[in-house]
Amino acid sequence: ELQSTTLSVLSSNRDLHHTHTTLDTAAKMRDAITLHYLNHVTKKRRRVLKNNERLSHAIKASASPPEDVQDQGFTRPSILLLVPFRSSAFNWFDALSAHTPSPTHQVENRARFLNEFGLPEGAVDKLATAEPGTYPRDHVETFKGNMDDNFRVGIKLTRKSVKLFADFYACDVIIASPLGLRMSIEKDNKADFLSSIEMLIVDQMDTLTMQNWEHVQFVFSHLNKLPKESHNTDFSRIKPWYLDGHAAYLRQTVLLSAYETPETRNLFNQTLKNVAGKVRTTRQWAPVQVPQDLDQNFVQFDCTSLKDEPEKRFHYFTTQMLPAIMKSAVQSANTAIFVPSSFDFIRVENQFRKQGYSYTVLSEYSSNQDISRARQAFFTGKKSFLLISERFHFYRRYKLRGIRNLVFYGPPDHAQFYTELLSYPFLDEDVQPGDVTCRTLFSKYDWFRLERIAGTKGATALLKQNAL
Template sequence: MAIDTDTSITTSLLTLLNVSATKAGKRKLVEAEFIPAEKLNKRKSARFSEPEPTVSEDADTAGNNLEVVETMAQDEGPDDAEGGDAYELHFGLKPAVLSEATRASVDAHNWRTSTKREGKLGPTVLTMPESSKDPATNETPRIDILARLRTPFQSRQSKKNREQTDLQNDLLSTLSSRRDLYLTSTPLESRKILREAIALHAINHVTKKRRRVLKNNERLAHAAKANPNTEPPEDVQDQGFTRPSVLFLLPFRSAALDWYSAITSHTPPPAFQIENQARFTSEYGLPPGAIDKLAEADPGTYPRDHVETFKGNVDDNFRSAWIEKIYRKRKASKPSFVKVNLLMGHFRNADYLSSIEVLIVDQLDALTMQNWEHVKFVLSHLNKLPKESHDTDFSRIKPWYLDGHAAYLRQSILLAAYETSEGRALYNNSLQNVAGKIRTQRHWSPIEVPQGIEQNFVHFDCVSPKDEADKRFHHFTTQLLPAVLRSAVQSANTVVFIPSSFDFIRVQNYFKKHSGVTFTILSEYSTNQDISRARQAFFQGKKSFLIISERFHFYKRYKIRGIRNLIFYGPPDHPQFFTELLSYPFLDEGVEASDVTCRVLYSKYDWFRLERIAGTEAAAGLIKTT
């Protein structure tokens, strides 16, 4: 993922579903059309004018402005949810959960927690603002999806097994609460199933928001037609400052195609048409004639998680957005159909993030291997008051947008293969949903390693996370490394594996100046020639130490020969990396488990990583004994 240093913002993929009201003269209507007054700089009642003639469809795509010429769901009928529409209760004119007391609790980080099992999602932790009402413990799970979306989805579910269907239904039921959700462990075999359900939730959100806009348009048009001199209704605020309301934040272009497939699975032809599909697939897929070496490799050549992450177009340096426009084209005596328009565009400021109501961040674990500051940068600009008016009709903006309270209602959905400290910090500090937030839990078993290898976990004291990096470096350079260098056996054929890029550079500089031993490095910036030279020099014994960054292993997953001693400067984020590195010595002939040494340097702040390697119980014991 990349962000330019100029005023524009770049993420690996920003998927924005275009759902808000359109400007006058850009939309076909069945009945009289409401035309907004000239743009306002303050809130006041909307004005009326006679409808303009219908414009051609081509006018919708002309210029840089993205317009919805006509929408779906004008005749959806009553809301499906029993006991009131969950969308309206949370994102309506006066959200029931938004109050001064709940906002104060969120601002002061006054939360209360409880545990609960959410069906196939497993054990979860529910966090609610201290001042909010206790959720009903016997509430019946309910899926808040419109019938026209739910019915075909259920038809497709009938072809899945019961386990998959239950997982999707439990996920949709949880999402229907409009609480934030952090899925901290998403197995490979479940990711497609989860994407389909979350994509349905996003489309449902788009559709419901669009319905509200259309109903209010119709009310205003009828009121103006019945009596042009009367004041229009005042409860028609139904929009944000800008059109995009759903944001997908992803690490690679290939992930965009995965989500595209998930979304279009709910919008099949002939009822739906996709515009700009060829351009989208060409820019986010592989170039014509290109061969995906990972997908074509023999099974077992690369770990399965590596293949799933890096197959397809894995470019992470681009600036683009995917705008989806859903609208209905209606003609007399002809069946209606829905059209979806995909368009990649560029943005000059962060105002388009001001009205995001649903945030979906996928593959958090992969994003941590890129530049986490970019993720923090994007989240820091969500739901801020825009710097420009963007031709906004302020009489149609929801009051809580104008009050600057949108962040308290935004629903954030986070998905990760495993939990990291960065992800937990984001969950704890950046999610402000007054409806609450839910985090899944997992009990980890010890990871399998080659039998007979002695694993030595080396603890160092640290009382503050701010001092953790310095304390780790001090312990490594004054105690652990000198002990290794005093041994003739352990001071050769030794790999130092370093999770943090900052620590990697720091240790590399130390080896250059003070270690007095030969070494070589492998980092994510190493060229193919550098990699070949370093691996060969280490295997042949020309270099005693090999320093590897975790990002190198994440991106390349090379098998390293010649290892006899392993030093983990910190436990790796990905638990599979631990067992892989410990298995590499046995690539060489005649190596016994007793020939291999393993040291893991850790502190109490390595809990997430340690738990995935040693197991939940053993990790708790290691932390308690320190």
């Protein structure tokens, strides 16, 4: 049913933003979308070959060439897939292979692809081979395999072959990471191979927001622009809307994510201009499960401008929440502070350093040695506070012991992180729900994240309650 609905939307040429692609539905979505873009490439190839034949017959008969042969773009690539890791590209290649089976199709350079996008020979994937329950399932599915995020590969599709590692200007499909594509563009100072993209697919957008979102914006800013060079193009064969600079209005975009963020919603609202229209899925969120009888305290600060939000949050945290925490004998020790934004994390750490508080940090830049020292110092009580960045938890997913008080500087993007952190105090013996405190600082601009934690109804009630 999901695949039929997806193909129904895609066959209407509308853009699609699927906002809750789960671990169980990701493969099904990938399969349906691959079938759709292969159908697009096949139809395009047939039309070009048919028009080639018509032009050839006209030349042989010394007749006027047909005029309705506008069937190409400035360059050949028409499908672009943006994915975060080489393992993600591997999954999309598997979907492609399923619809181009041998012996009908010959796959060229398969061995090289398996070598470069799989794990090195003899390497053991610790995530894939770990005992069930050691790591959360979403972490295993995201990070197993080759985790390199700097890559790009062109795929040329013919009637009986699939050629991997084809030249960008001779391929039909490009699979790349935003970083890999950006480095390629900046190296040559041109993005002509993106001038005629007719279908864009962005997978695992929630993971891309945990990387550098600026790379995604950079790629989008270079899509469907007029090329700097001609690349031996036959301009009599170019579709008129490319010549008119209207390619972006005919491009179909498919966005896949596990949840929405302000960045992904902005991308959907501001950059998708498809004249056929666009579709975005919605859902009612249920509140996350937390240990029974555990007291959750959601604290809202006043903010009327998105521009002032980071400053207002920091001011409220340093003048209201932090002084109250330091006055409490219970909360001024064994306290973990979770900070979603990397920029906010730096500000909070600077504040702790300036005030001379007893603290240690776990960030995405922490080495294994730093992590081990920080966990030990916090668990043994040598350090009273533990500052945790969301990116650290996303990439490492360590279980942290010694926590009795949790402070969320903002709600985490991943609602599952909220439940995981609230479960960590109970890793220690004889800890009761009444021994644990939890405070979450939020503003009305945290709606997406708050909704995933408190549920749609709960988040609405929280905002209304504080608006009175």
